[in-house]
Amino acid sequence: MVLLSQEKEVTPLMADIPVMSFEDVVKVYPLPAGDVTALDGVSFRVDRGEFISVMGPSGSGKSTLLNMMGCLDTPTSGDIYISGTRIGDMSDMELTNLRRDRIGFIFQYFNLFPLLNIIENVTFPMLLKSQKSVDPERGKEVLRSVQLDEKLFTHTPTELSGGQQQRVAIARALINNPDILLCDEPTGNLDSKTGAGIMDLMTELNRNGTTIIMVTHDPHIAEYSRRTIRIADGRIVS
Incomplete structure (x- = not known):
């Protein structure tokens, strides 16, 4: 099956702008026992x-980095840009x-709504964006693109396997055509065969x-990527 393309028209000028950039970003958490530089x-x-x-490794700063990339936290100093926009000015x-509109999130534990069916789960970000009823056909289109069987579209998440739930989570992340997909251990809750799929x-x-x-601790999963950023003690080491 051919996957739904996420490509967008990009002008030559836009093509030169990174979808994300960090410039000398520092994050310090003040604690009673002393400040911690994450x-x-x-x-x-x-x-x-x-x-x-x-x-x-654990405690290296991966989670803090992911939160910064997802604009869930702001730096103590330094600048973060998403598609050329400085988030410190927002x-x-x-x-x-x-x-909501430019970053798709995929989590280890899926984070699907148990009382909503699969179509409703996938189209929920569209509902947040439009504040009105959404076209379920768009949800079906994206679910087909992640190769989920159509007979499952009206099921609830608890009726699906872990691998199927992760496909739903990926479809939900894609529904608003984000610039970036951020993935936090996307195969960490799956067996090796399902994770490979x-x-x-x-x-x-x-x-x-x-x-x-993609944030991962598994070197075999990291091999699927084209570049690896390694972090230790809050600093990029390679």
Whole structure:
């Protein structure tokens, strides 16, 4: 099956602008026992169409980095740009809209709504964006693109396997045509065979133009990406 292409028309000028860039980003958490520096001068850029894995030991700063990439937290100092827009200049509402419209999130534990059926789960971000009824055909189109059997479209998440639920979660992340997919251990809750199927799907999505940044601890999963960013003690080491 041919996957739904996520490619967008890009002018030559836009093509030169990274979809994400960090410039000397520092994040310090003040604690009673002393300040903790979670990120220490992190700089990198992500170009359109890349597939990047982020790796590092526990406590290295991966979670903080993911929160920053998803605009869920702001740096203590330094600058973060999403498609050329400096997030430090944005209001809370603008950041909320940015996350909704331009960043797709895929989680280890799927985070689907148990009382909604699969179509309703996938189209929920569209409902948040439009504030009115949505076309279920768009949801079906994206679900077909992630190769979910149509007979499952009216089921609830608890009636699906882990791999099927992750395909639904990927479809939900794609529904608003985001600039970036952020994936937090996307195969961490799956067996190796099912996880390989999900990674094959993500590889095909990337071939069709989707920019993917994936946090993982598994070197075999990281091999699916085209570039690996390694972080230790809050700093990029390679």
